[in-house]
Amino acid sequence: PQETKTVRFDPQRVQQLTGLEIAESDMQAILEKLGFDVETGKIWQVTAPSWRPDIDDTTNGADIVEEIVRIYGLDEVPSTPLPRHSGVAKPTLTLAQRRAALMRRGLAARGLVEAVTWSFISEKQATAFHVAEGLELANPISSELSHMRPSLLPGLMAAAQRNADRGADAVNVFELGHEFKGPTPGAQRFAAAGLRAGLATPKNWRGAAQSVNAYQARADAEAALAACGVSIDGLQVLPIPAESGIDWYHPGRSGVLARNPREPMAVFGELHPALLQAFDYAMPMVAFEVWPESVPAPKPSSDIARSALALSNLQSLTRDFAFEVLAETQAATMVRAAKGADKKLIAQVRVFDVFDGGSLPEGMKSVALEVTLQPSDKTLTDAEIDAVSEKITAAVEKASGGKLRG
Numbered sequence: 001p002q003e004t005k006t007v008r009f010d011p012q013r014v015q016q017l018t019g020l021e022i023a024e025s026d027m028q029a030i031l032e033k034l035g036f037d038v039e040t041g042k043i044w045q046v047t048a049p050s051w052r053p054d055i056d057d058t059t060n061g062a063d064i065v066e067e068i069v070r071i072y073g074l075d076e077v078p079s080t081p082l083p084r085h086s087g088v089a090k091p092t093l094t095l096a097q098r099r100a101a102l103m104r105r106g107l108a109a110r111g112l113v114e115a116v117t118w119s120f121i122s123e124k125q126a127t128a129f130h131v132a133e134g135l136e137l138a139n140p141i142s143s144e145l146s147h148m149r150p151s152l153l154p155g156l157m158a159a160a161q162r163n164a165d166r167g168a169d170a171v172n173v174f175e176l177g178h179e180f181k182g183p184t185p186g187a188q189r190f191a192a193a194g195l196r197a198g199l200a201t202p203k204n205w206r207g208a209a210q211s212v213n214a215y216q217a218r219a220d221a222e223a224a225l226a227a228c229g230v231s232i233d234g235l236q237v238l239p240i241p242a243e244s245g246i247d248w249y250h251p252g253r254s255g256v257l258a259r260n261p262r263e264p265m266a267v268f269g270e271l272h273p274a275l276l277q278a279f280d281y282a283m284p285m286v287a288f289e290v291w292p293e294s295v296p297a298p299k300p301s302s303d304i305a306r307s308a309l310a311l312s313n314l315q316s317l318t319r320d321f322a323f324e325v326l327a328e329t330q331a332a333t334m335v336r337a338a339k340g341a342d343k344k345l346i347a348q349v350r351v352f353d354v355f356d357g358g359s360l361p362e363g364m365k366s367v368a369l370e371v372t373l374q375p376s377d378k379t380l381t382d383a384e385i386d387a388v389s390e391k392i393t394a395a396v397e398k399a400s401g402g403k404l405r406g
Contacts, residue, residue: 005055009044013061018069019078030071031064096190099292100176102227103192110223112174112194117155119177120145125154128275130245134183148180152193153248153287157271157279160197164283170198170212171283174220192290194220197283212286214253217268221257221288225265228295233339234259237332240267248275249287266290312376316347319389322368325402327356331367337399338369341391347374366405369396 011024028038035049046064048055055063069077093101104114120137121129126147135148149155152175160171174194181187196212203209222232237255240246246267254269268288276285323334331351338349353368360366371392373380380388393404 004047004050005053005057006045006047007055007057007061007064009046009061009064011044014065014068017062017065019080020069020072020076022068022072026072027068030068034067034071036067095297096292099228099295100190100192103176103224103290103292106223106227107174107192107194107220110220112172112196112220115156115159115173115175116177117152117159117175118145119149119180121147121149121154123147124279125158126150128278129154129248132180132182132187135180150181151179151248151289152177152191153195153271153289156193156195156287157281157285160195160283160285161279161281164198164281168198169202170196170200172196189291189293192224192292193287194224195285195287196220197281197285211284214250214255214269214286217270217286217288218255218257221266221268221290224288224290225257225295228290228292229298230259230265230295235265236261236336237330238264240269248272263294264291265294310376312374314375314379316372316374317380317385318370318372319385319392320352320368320370321389321392321396322353322366322405323396323400323402324360324364324366324405325400327363327365329365329367329400329402334367334369334396334400334402337395338371338392341395342388345373345375345380345388346371346392348372367402 011027014020014022014027024040028040031038031046035052037047039045039047108114120140122144123136123146126135126149129150131147131150135150137146137148140146156173156175159173163171172195174192176190176192178188179191181189194217196216198212199209200212200216201210218237222235225235226232235257236259238258238261240249240251240254240256244264248271249267249269250272254267256264257266257268258264266288269286271285271287276282321338325334331354335349335351339346349369349371351367352370354365355368356365373385373388397403
């Protein structure tokens with residue numbers, strides 16, 4: 001025979017959950033008519049009948065309250081309006097919700113279409129993206145949807161290939177959702193991912209068709225981070241660390257975006273050719289993944305006004321520098337060094353030429369930088385320009401170990 005189940009019940013829970021003031025004698029009578037045995041006191045001991053196995057002590061009395069109220073009458077529950085405060089309403093969206101909306105807008109502005117794919121993927125996809133133990137479904141609706149996704153990319157890759165099978169020569173999609181890193185509560189994180197496949201530019205009178213490349217994926221990732229309030233100028237482009245387990249990108253055409261190397265904010269690059277071959281994906285694909293939770297929340301400020309826009313009415317000027325450095329030297333290192341030479345005067349630094357071979361020694365390359373100077377209070381003299389140029393040269397040579405080309 002089935003054992004009886006006794007639960008603890010506080011009669012005050014009825015008023016707390018429903019707002020109804022019901023006499024304890026009426027509550028006891030209702031429960032007894034429904035087959036319950038009631039032992040009253042400060043905390044009641046209520047024994048459920050054998051045909052009510054759904055009554056459980058873990059609900060903290062909510063099951064018993066429901067039984068009482070449905071007999072007493074739901075129409076007796078008072079209608080109480082929510083309090084209305086005067087003045088300007090406080091924002092209801094959380095920081096994560098605001099960031100998600102801004103990322104959607106920013107990525108759509110770059111020509112990507114939002115997709116909504118399954119949170120489940122096949123075993124083959126799960127294995128390729130290193131799914132954690134315990135994320136296999138006990139009763140999947142399909143053999144192709146048997147595991148929780150460790151990344152948003154498998155669904156986007158499959159969606160791109162389905163479009164390619166129907167004749168699309170260019171697919172640009174993104175998705176915002178959760179990726180699962182383990183079976184325990186909290187072992188998931190919110191992410192934004194995007195994928196470009198096929199052609200970036202169709203053939204035209206100016207030249208042949210151009211395929212998608214890693215620089216487009218980087219620009220997409222930077223747009224998503226900018227929507228989260230990240231200053232793009234302060235980001236570093238670093239190799240994907242081996243310990244991260246992210247090996248589905250091309251090792252020489254991918255990177256991590258971070259302000260702190262130990263806390264990556266995004267990853268981007270071409271998808272690994274072996275991965276595309278394993279799933280018979282014929283189109284070249286580049287992708288990015290952004291983790292908004294890695295972006296620190298902005299510091300609260302009592303000043304609601306924005307700082308004044310600082311514009312100069314003086315003409316800017318540019319100077320070019322070409323440095324001979326080792327072939328493995330990163331151009332980003334040289335750009336950061338040049339920017340830091342004089343933060344007040346230097347407005348922009350960009351790489352406009354990379355050259356190797358020719359008269360350069362083996363293992364060396366030439367990197368040319370264009371530096372934009374923006375004076376704010378007076379026109380620069382030749383002597384001041386020369387002084388800034390010397391600072392830039394010294395800073396880049398120290399950071400890169402190279403030398404200025406004559």
